[in-house]
Amino acid sequence: MIEARGLTKRFGSVVAVDGLTFDVEPGRVTGFLGPNGSGKSTTMAMIMGLDRPNAGSVTIDGKNYRDLRWPLREVGGLLEANAIHPGRSARLHLWSLAQYNAIRKGRVDEVLDLVGLTDVANKRVGKFSLGMGQRLGIAAALLGDPAVVLLDEPVNGLDPEGIRWMRTLCKSLASEGRTVFISSHLMAEMAQTADQLVVIGKGRLIAEMAVADFVARSSTQSFRVRVASPEPFITAVESSGGATSANNDGTLIITGMDAKAIGDLALSKRIAVYELTAQASLEDAFMEMTSDAVEYRGAK
Amino acid sequence: MTTPPTEAVFSVDAPSGRAGLRHAVRAEWTKFWSVRSTPWSLFALVVATIGLGVLSTHALRTQPGFTTDPIRRILVGFNLSQFAIGVLGVLFLSAEYGTGQIRSTLSAMPRRPVVVGAKAIVMGGVGLVVGEILAFVAFFIGSSMLSGSPSQVSIGDPGVVRVLVESGIYIALLGLIGLGIASILRNSAGSIATFAGALLILTLIISAMPTFIVNAVSRYLPLNIGATVFSIGPPPRLQGTPVFSPLVGLIILAVYALVLLSGGCLLMIRRDS
Numbered sequence: 366m367i368e369a370r371g372l373t374k375r376f377g378s379v380v381a382v383d384g385l386t387f388d389v390e391p392g393r394v395t396g397f398l399g400p401n402g403s404g405k406s407t408t409m410a411m412i413m414g415l416d417r418p419n420a421g422s423v424t425i426d427g428k429n430y431r432d433l434r435w436p437l438r439e440v441g442g443l444l445e446a447n448a449i450h451p452g453r454s455a456r457l458h459l460w461s462l463a464q465y466n467a468i469r470k471g472r473v474d475e476v477l478d479l480v481g482l483t484d485v486a487n488k489r490v491g492k493f494s495l496g497m498g499q500r501l502g503i504a505a506a507l508l509g510d511p512a513v514v515l516l517d518e519p520v521n522g523l524d525p526e527g528i529r530w531m532r533t534l535c536k537s538l539a540s541e542g543r544t545v546f547i548s549s550h551l552m553a554e555m556a557q558t559a560d561q562l563v564v565i566g567k568g569r570l571i572a573e574m575a576v577a578d579f580v581a582r583s584s585t586q587s588f589r590v591r592v593a594s595p596e597p598f599i600t601a602v603e604s605s606g607g608a609t610s611a612n613n614d615g616t617l618i619i620t621g622m623d624a625k626a627i628g629d630l631a632l633s634k635r636i637a638v639y640e641l642t643a644q645a646s647l648e649d650a651f652m653e654m655t656s657d658a659v660e661y662r663g664a665k
Numbered sequence: 666m667t668t669p670p671t672e673a674v675f676s677v678d679a680p681s682g683r684a685g686l687r688h689a690v691r692a693e694w695t696k697f698w699s700v701r702s703t704p705w706s707l708f709a710l711v712v713a714t715i716g717l718g719v720l721s722t723h724a725l726r727t728q729p730g731f732t733t734d735p736i737r738r739i740l741v742g743f744n745l746s747q748f749a750i751g752v753l754g755v756l757f758l759s760a761e762y763g764t765g766q767i768r769s770t771l772s773a774m775p776r777r778p779v780v781v782g783a784k785a786i787v788m789g790g791v792g793l794v795v796g797e798i799l800a801f802v803a804f805f806i807g808s809s810m811l812s813g814s815p816s817q818v819s820i821g822d823p824g825v826v827r828v829l830v831e832s833g834i835y836i837a838l839l840g841l842i843g844l845g846i847a848s849i850l851r852n853s854a855g856s857i858a859t860f861a862g863a864l865l866i867l868t869l870i871i872s873a874m875p876t877f878i879v880n881a882v883s884r885y886l887p888l889n890i891g892a893t894v895f896s897i898g899p900p901p902r903l904q905g906t907p908v909f910s911p912l913v914g915l916i917i918l919a920v921y922a923l924v925l926l927s928g929g930c931l932l933m934i935r936r937d938s
Binding site for chain 2: 410413414415416417430431433434435436437438439440442444447448449450451452453454457458460461462463464465466467469505509510511512541543
């Protein structure tokens with residue numbers, strides 16, 4: 366159980382994290398979602414006691430990270446940038462971390478096997494690909510068999526097979542009763558992995574909700590429709606239980622009906638349909654939600 | 666959604682107590698020896714110390730009477746290895762900041778003074794052992810080269826064992842000063858430059874000052890303390906300036922190391938990593 370209360374972090378005049386309050390509960394995967402630069406990594410670093418909050422607090426089962434008795438046995442973290450000396454082998458990197466927390470040597474080989482790095486265990490980490498580095502980071506996070514697992518952008522650099530493996534791993538860690546908190550800037554990825562969402566933008570909490578609710582809310586699918594005679598069609602749609610709104614360009618947005626129902630209705634009213642386009646995906650809904658809070662935007 | 670099993674318990678084999686200095690020293694020992702730069706630096710240190718000592722002693726054998734303090738010539742390589750050990754001490758910590766490894770280290774041991782303390786124990790221990798071995802090996806090679814010459818020197822001569830033992834301690838303390846500078850500055854290049862500057866440039870600048878400043882300050886400079894440690898009598902370079910006895914000099918260096926390392930710990934507690 367992770368509890369953030371009014372968590373705030375400033376870098377100079379920039380407020381990176383602004384009064385964040387949220388809970389991460391055990392037994393499920395909680396996705397930490399936000400655009401790039403929204404403060405996810407800074408929040409993760411504060412949970413792990415690496416960055417100090419300017420205000421507020423974050424605790425793990427009621428304790429500050431710096432007060433944990435055996436940190437790696439209680440919390441396992443994968444940090445965004447590869448936090449590993451490139452000159453050391455994967456095995457000795459893990460062994461030194463294990464020694465810090467009196468973890469037995471056999472556990473190093475177990476986690477190497479779990480993430481599929483046994484064959485390259487004695488290779489220097491500097492020679493690893495991004496995906497291998499990511500797997501090593503996950504091995505380090507699982508080294509102490511911790512009840513709380515924090516993964517910052519875990520699918521970065523993973524190939525599709527690796528992404529699927531990651532997803533399964535997170536779900537099984539949660540099903541064992543662990544607290545699993547993973548950050549991502551991709552809604553579609555979270556929708557497939559997470560049970561619960563914490564959405565932030567510009568360092569502020571935007572939403573804290575179940576993924577199922579988010580999907581239900583945002584898959585109120587809407588359609589963009591262009592017809593020969595809008596007026597009678599609007600009446601027809603509304604009498605069939607749909608809702609309409611008119612766009613400036615003469616098209617209609619229809620919700621509450623699926624594409625087949627809209628097409629059949631137009632046919633029965635003998636109104637010609639020139640366009641019928643499905644709108645809004647999860648990603649769109651997420652973009653909509655965070656549109657006011659995007660830090661970096663490409664020029665239009 | 667998955668239903669959590671009630672009262673799930675993980676990491677069941679956790680021992681009682683908490684992660685502390687004992688564990689940290691073992692982990693830092695593993696880290697010290699598991700990067701290639703360590704054996705290479707130590708190898709370079711050995712070659713420089715022994716090699717320079719042999720060259721310098723050879724010169725002494727062919728120019729008998731050149732010095733009344735042959736041990737200073739035998740240990741001349743320490744003037745180089747004091748920089749090598751300092752760089753090793755710097756890199757032991759600054760490389761962790763440069764690569765991001767420090768974040769892994771601090772997630773395994775969030776109490777900063779324990780991390781710095783463990784590094785100081787490993788660095789100080791290695792520096793001491795290497796320093797003592799080098800001092801005695803260099804002496805036995807050098808004294809065997811000088812045997813039969815007017816400058817011959819034996820381990821039993823007054824002051825010889827004192828010089829050899831304290832030279833090893835000096836090397837260990839310079840390694841700790843390097844580590845201490847890195848704990849404050851974090852950056853490799855800046856820390857190495859500061860270390861070299863504190864040894865060389867500071868000594869040069871002070872020596873160019875008016876006499877009353879030279880007399881007041883120069884005995885506190887690490888390089889001048891080193892000069893008194895490496896020689897049996899007062900070093901000729903410092904003729905006429907007040908110096909501390911070698912033992913007091915080493916205590917002053919230990920205070921420098923302690924102040925730098927404690928300052929580094931305090932900064933690490935306050936700063937983001």
